[in-house]
Amino acid sequence: MDIKTFGVIGSGQMGNGIAQVAAMSGLDVIMSDISLDFAEKGLATISKNLDRNVSKGKMTEDEKNTILTRVSVTSDLNDMSGVDFLVEAAVEREDLKFQIFRDLDEICPDHVILSTNTSSIPIGRIGAQTKRPGKVIGMHFMNPVPVMKLCEVIRGLATSDETFKVTMDLCEKFNKTSAVSNDYPGFIANRILMPMINEAIFCVFQNVGSPEDIDTVMKLGMNHPMGPLALADLIGLDTCLAIMETLHDGFKDSKYRACPLLRQYVEAGWLGRKSGRGFYKY
Numbered sequence: 001m002d003i004k005t006f007g008v009i010g011s012g013q014m015g016n017g018i019a020q021v022a023a024m025s026g027l028d029v030i031m032s033d034i035s036l037d038f039a040e041k042g043l044a045t046i047s048k049n050l051d052r053n054v055s056k057g058k059m060t061e062d063e064k065n066t067i068l069t070r071v072s073v074t075s076d077l078n079d080m081s082g083v084d085f086l087v088e089a090a091v092e093r094e095d096l097k098f099q100i101f102r103d104l105d106e107i108c109p110d111h112v113i114l115s116t117n118t119s120s121i122p123i124g125r126i127g128a129q130t131k132r133p134g135k136v137i138g139m140h141f142m143n144p145v146p147v148m149k150l151c152e153v154i155r156g157l158a159t160s161d162e163t164f165k166v167t168m169d170l171c172e173k174f175n176k177t178s179a180v181s182n183d184y185p186g187f188i189a190n191r192i193l194m195p196m197i198n199e200a201i202f203c204v205f206q207n208v209g210s211p212e213d214i215d216t217v218m219k220l221g222m223n224h225p226m227g228p229l230a231l232a233d234l235i236g237l238d239t240c241l242a243i244m245e246t247l248h249d250g251f252k253d254s255k256y257r258a259c260p261l262l263r264q265y266v267e268a269g270w271l272g273r274k275s276g277r278g279f280y281k282y
Contacts, residue, residue: 001162001166015090019046023070029070029071036073043071094121097118105132117140133156238266
C-alpha cells in the first residue's frame with residue numbers, strides 16, 4: 001500500500017508530534033482539531049520544534065521550511081477523505097474516540113487504515129465502531145514523539161495481516177522501533193508504567209515521602225531518566241486517571257484502583273504541566 005497523505009486527528013502534544021514525524025519522513029500531512037485555532041497552535045509547536053533542530057545544526061532553514069509546507073491544518077473532519085492512513089490522537093475518552101471512529105468510517109474511503117494512539121482502550125472495542133475492523137490498529141507513540149524511539153503497535157482481534165504489515169512498515173519509515181502488543185487494556189507500556197505511577201502517588205497520599213524525594217529515589221536509585229511524579233505531570237494527570245480507570249474496568253482487579261489523591265487533583269484542575277500545576281508547579 002502506497003501511503004502519500006497522512007491524517008492526524010488532534011493537534012495536542014501527541015498529535016502535533018506525530019504530524020511532525022510524518023512530515024519529516026516525507027509524507028503530506030493533514031492535521032485536524034475541533035477548532036482551527038487549536039490546529040494552528042499545534043502547527044506553531046511543530047515550527048518551534050524544528051527551529052530548535054535548526055539552532056542545533058540538525059537541519060537547515062530550507063529543510064525546516066520544506067517540512068512545514070507538507071503540513072496543512074483543518075477543523076473539518078471531512079478533509080480526512082483525502083488521506084491514505086490516519087492516526088487518531090484525541091483525548092483519552094472512550095465515548096469521544098468511538099464517535100470519531102464512527103465519523104471517520106463514513107468519511108474515509110474503504111482502503112484507508114484507521115489507527116489510534118490510544119494508550120489503554122482496547123483496539124477491538126474501537127474497531128467494532130466501524131464497518132472495517134480489519135483496518136483498525138493501535139499505533140501508540142511515546143511522548144515527546146519526535147524524540148522517543150518507541151511505537152507500540154497493537155493488533156485487535158480483527159486486525160488484518162495487511163493492516164499490521166503496513167503499520168509496521170510505517171513505523172520503520174518514521175524511524176521508530178516497534179514493539180508489538182496483543183489487545184489487552186493498557187497494552188504493554190501502560191500496564192507496567194501506570195501502576196508504578198499510581199503507587200508513587202499513593203506514597204504522596206500516605207505521606208511516605210515528598211514528590212521530590214520519591215522522584216529522586218526513582219531517578220538515582222532505579223536509574224530512571226525522570227521520576228514517576230514528574231512523568232505523570234508531563235503525561236497529564238487526567239490522562240493517567242483515564243488509563244487507570246480503563247485498567248480497573250478491564251481487569252476488575254483492585255491493584256488497578258486509582259489513588260484518591262490522583263482523582264482529587266484532576267477534579268481540582270491540577271493536571272500537570274498543561275495546567276501549570278500538578279505534583280509540581282510550572
